[in-house]
Amino acid sequence: MLEEQLGRIFTAKRLTLAVAESCTGGLLASRITDVAGSSVYFLGGVVSYAYSAKETLLGIDHALLETEGAVSEVVARQMARGVREKLGADVAVSITGIAGPEGGTPEKPVGLVWIGLADAHGDHAERHVWQSDRIGNKHQSVEKALQILVAWGEAASPRAE
Numbered sequence: 001m002l003e004e005q006l007g008r009i010f011t012a013k014r015l016t017l018a019v020a021e022s023c024t025g026g027l028l029a030s031r032i033t034d035v036a037g038s039s040v041y042f043l044g045g046v047v048s049y050a051y052s053a054k055e056t057l058l059g060i061d062h063a064l065l066e067t068e069g070a071v072s073e074v075v076a077r078q079m080a081r082g083v084r085e086k087l088g089a090d091v092a093v094s095i096t097g098i099a100g101p102e103g104g105t106p107e108k109p110v111g112l113v114w115i116g117l118a119d120a121h122g123d124h125a126e127r128h129v130w131q132s133d134r135i136g137n138k139h140q141s142v143e144k145a146l147q148i149l150v151a152w153g154e155a156a157s158p159r160a161e
Contacts, residue, residue, distance in 0.1 A: 002146035003031045003038075009153035010041035016159075017149065018089035019045035020058055020079040022070060022096040023113065028142045043087045048079065058082030071096050071108055076116030076125040084118045090159060091119045093149055095141050099134045113141045117148055119156075 010017060019028050029045040032038055046057045051070065054060040059082045060075060068074050076096050084092035097113030104110035109129060116125040128144060130137040 002143065002150055003035050006032065006146060006150050006153060007035040007038055007041065009150065011037065013153065013156060013158040014041075015091065015153060015156060016041055016043050016089045018043045018083045018087040018092040019145075020083035020092065020094040020116075021045060021047050022049055022054070022079070022094075023099045024095045024097075024138050024141050024145075025049065027138055028093070028095060028145055031142055031146065043089050046083050046086075054079065058086070069108065071098055071112055071114060073114055073116075073125045073127065076114035077118065077123045078116075080116035080118035080125075081123050090156070091117065091149070091152055093117050093145050094125075095145055097128075097137070097141060099137045101134055111137050113137070113144075115141065115145050115148060117152060119152070 021028050026047045032042050048054040048057050051065050055062055058079050060078050076094050079094035080092045094116040098104050098110050100110035111130040113128045114125045130140045
């Protein structure tokens with residue numbers, strides 16, 4: 001399972017991780033903490049479902065949320081940056097999207113998810129559109145976030161003690 005692979009990599013390289021979730025509602029943190037010993041590398045996470053939580057807990061600018069919407073590249077990037085800075089992690093990942101079944105528009109359809117990643121070198125985000133129901137969209141988002149984290153971990157240099 002990806003969360004076990006993540007645990008092995010992050011433990012061996014002494015890396016730390018934080019997460020910021022919106023549409024997945026803590027599912028990513030749950031998968032990470034399903035692995036015994038995850039407290040060695042997993043610092044914690046924020047489930048910021050409402051705009052107010054994104055603003056207060058992650059430092060997302062209200063005007064940005066109003067102009068771009070929570071489901072956007074820039075907000076995903078800022079969510080990852082915000083939780084990384086708050087918790088002091090080596091890397092952070094964020095998930096923001098429209099799980100469904102309602103809430104979609106032609107520009108932002110149901111299943112649209114942005115997954116952000118922030119580390120010491122900067123941040124970026126990936127756009128995905130899943131074609132499942134609400135639960136399936138959440139699970140696909142978490143699976144992809146874990147894949148991104150495993151790939152990042154494999155490429156990362158070990159942290160000095």
